[in-house]
Amino acid sequence: xxxxxxxxxxxxxxxxxLTPDPAQSAAIDVLIKLEGKIYRSxxxxxxxxxxxxxxxxxxxxxxxxxxxxxxxxxxYDQIRFPSKRRIHFHTFxxxxxxxxxxxxxxxxxxxxxxxxTHKGDDPIxxxxxxxxxxxxxxxxxxxxxxxxxxxxxxxxxxxALFARRVIxxxxxxxxxxxxxxxxxxxxxxxxxxxxxxERMKVWEVTGPKDFRLDRLKxxxxxxxxxESDAEVAAFNALWAKLTKNLTETxxxxxxxxxxxxxxxxAGPLLRASFAELCAANNGAQDYLAISExxxxxxxxxxxxLSVDKRNEAxxxxxxxDALYEAGTKLVVLAEAEPADLxxxxxxxxxxxxxxxxxxxxxSEAYLAKIA
Numbered sequence: 001x002x003x004x005x006x007x008x009x010x011x012x013x014x015x016x017x018l019t020p021d022p023a024q025s026a027a028i029d030v031l032i033k034l035e036g037k038i039y040r041s042x043x044x045x046x047x048x049x050x051x052x053x054x055x056x057x058x059x060x061x062x063x064x065x066x067x068x069x070x071x072x073x074x075x076y077d078q079i080r081f082p083s084k085r086r087i088h089f090h091t092f093x094x095x096x097x098x099x100x101x102x103x104x105x106x107x108x109x110x111x112x113x114x115x116x117t118h119k120g121d122d123p124i125x126x127x128x129x130x131x132x133x134x135x136x137x138x139x140x141x142x143x144x145x146x147x148x149x150x151x152x153x154x155x156x157x158x159x160a161l162f163a164r165r166v167i168x169x170x171x172x173x174x175x176x177x178x179x180x181x182x183x184x185x186x187x188x189x190x191x192x193x194x195x196x197x198e199r200m201k202v203w204e205v206t207g208p209k210d211f212r213l214d215r216l217k218x219x220x221x222x223x224x225x226x227e228s229d230a231e232v233a234a235f236n237a238l239w240a241k242l243t244k245n246l247t248e249t250x251x252x253x254x255x256x257x258x259x260x261x262x263x264x265x266a267g268p269l270l271r272a273s274f275a276e277l278c279a280a281n282n283g284a285q286d287y288l289a290i291s292e293x294x295x296x297x298x299x300x301x302x303x304x305l306s307v308d309k310r311n312e313a314x315x316x317x318x319x320x321d322a323l324y325e326a327g328t329k330l331v332v333l334a335e336a337e338p339a340d341l342x343x344x345x346x347x348x349x350x351x352x353x354x355x356x357x358x359x360x361x362x363s364e365a366y367l368a369k370i371a
Contacts, residue, residue, distance in 0.1 A: 003032045004078040012074075017245060023207030024067050027060060030203045031075045034058050038079065038137075038167060057168035059196050061175055062205030064295045068171040069141050069267030070245045071205075075169065076139045084137035089170075090293070091252040092140060093150050094259070096157065099127045124153070128160030136166055141267060143172040145180040145189070146292070147254070152185070155192035162199060176202060215242055216296075221331045222338075222362040226301050235333040239271055239298055255289045271298040278315040287319045291326035302334035307345040314347060317354045323361075327369055330361045 009028050012018040037055045060068050076086045102114060103123035111118035115126040116133075131138075138161070145151050161168065172179070176196045180189045196202065219238060223231040243266040251265035260282075264271040270290065277290075277299065290297065305313040323330055334341065338358040342351040360366050 003035055004080075005032050005035050005075055008074055008078050012245065018067075018070075021067070021207060023062075023205050024071065027067075027071055027203060027205045028074075030058065030060075030201060031071060034169070034201070035075070035079060038081065054165070055167050056162055056199040057170070057201070059170045059172065059176060059200045059202045060205060061172045061202070062207075064173055064268055066205040066207060068205055069247075072139055072141060072169060072171050073245065073247045076247075079137070081137045083135050084139070085135040086139040086141070086247065086249070088249060088251060088265075089140040089143040090254070091250075092138075093147075093153075094252050094254055096127060096153065097149065097254075099123065099130065100153075103127065124156050124160055128157060128164060132161060132164035132166050137169070138166060139169045141171050141249075142293070143170045143179070144174065144292075145183070148184050151180050151183055151189040151192075155189070155195060158192065158195060162195075168200065170196075170200075175204070216329060216367050217364070219367075221329070221367070222358070223331075223333045224335065224337055226303075226333050226335050232333065235298070235300075235331070238331060239269075242296065243267075243269055251293070253286075253289050253293060255286050258286070260286060260289070265294070268293075268295040269298070270294040270296070271300065273300040274302045274312075274316070277319055278312045282315060282319075284318050284322065287322035288326075290319075291322045291328050294328065296329040296331065297323060298331045298333075300333050302332055302341065304335045304340065305342040305345075305351075307347075310345070310347050313342050313351060317347075317350060320354045320357050320361075324357045329367060330358075332358070332362075 005028065009018070009025075013020055018024075034055070034057070041055050060072065062068055073086070076084065100123045103111060103126060106114070108118035111126070115130050117126050117129070120126070145154065158168070174181075176193045179193060180186055183189065220234065221238070223235045225231060246266040246269070248264060248266040251260075251262045251270060253260040253262075262270055262272050262276065270293075277287075302316070303309070305316070320330075322328075338355040341355070342348050
């Protein structure tokens with residue numbers, strides 16, 4: 001049986017949308033093998049005779065920019081599967097916590113309506129049952145565990161999903177052994193790591209090349225004025241270039257029990273407006289979470305700031321500090337050059353550091369740094 005994944009990968013190479021890369025090619029081969037296993041497991045006669053092999057999935061990890069999200073999207077788009085879902089891992093876990101709350105707060109009738117059962121005090125089995133009923137293939141992008149509540153839940157949840165024959169594909173910047181490193185009560189998380197290594201194919205996407213960084217090298221990343229059609233078009237074109245072959249899904253972050261929702265995100269890239277980031281009541285912890293989650297941030301429509309927008313200016317200072325310290329790549333569409341964004345007024349002195357950082361973050365030296 002020919003591989004749709006292999007055919008599409010070859011088409012992307014031939015069209016120039018992808019650059020030939022040995023590390024990516026090796027990872028594609030692993031995805032092709034998974035594709036074959038899935039189709040063999042779906043064979044009517046194998047299932048009828050009870051010899052259908054158990055397929056657990058793939059854990060694809062490596063440094064940012066190696067094409068993991070792109071390859072998972074290619075796999076997801078080409079695989080023929082009756083019920084599948086691609087979702088960012090943090091969004092998935094936020095949904096799971098929502099289900100836990102529903103289970104605990106609902107009466108028997110509501111539980112029965114949502115989960116198909118109402119019995120028991122443990123929410124994990126009915127939640128796993130609901131997830132498995134809706135999707136037999138789950139593709140998780142950017143698995144990263146920093147929350148103790150997630151860490152305590154993951155082992156039992158995945159055990160229950162695997163028992164229901166759900167196939168899982170995961171991308172992560174971290175090797176399984178480095179997940180939740182130095183986290184609180186990490187010994188309770190170790191069984192989840194063991195489960196990944198025993199039941200899933202673990203594959204590192206090696207190679208020294210960061211393909212997104214290649215696309216940023218020599219690129220203009222600070223666009224002004226924001227009213228210029230040409231500057232807006234160039235800003236949009238760079239976003240399209242960096243997100244090519246990625247799925248724009250949006251993003252959900254939970255910070256200290258607060259929910260941050262962004263409509264435009266693709267893999268490790270975020271696009272948000274100045275108003276979303278700095279007019280809203282966000283603080284340092286929110287910006288740290290953004291800098292940890294995303295390697296590149298596009299900010300739309302940064303206005304000239306004045307005393308009446310001193311709070312927005314303070315938040316912008318905090319945001320740029322967080323992104324700069326994390327080595328996050330920044331692309332800005334602004335009303336003015338950095339030095340002219342907030343030249344005078346209360347807080348203008350503190351803003352001078354931000355001016356300096358904005359200038360450095362648009363330099364080739366900063367863009368060439370590995371975060």
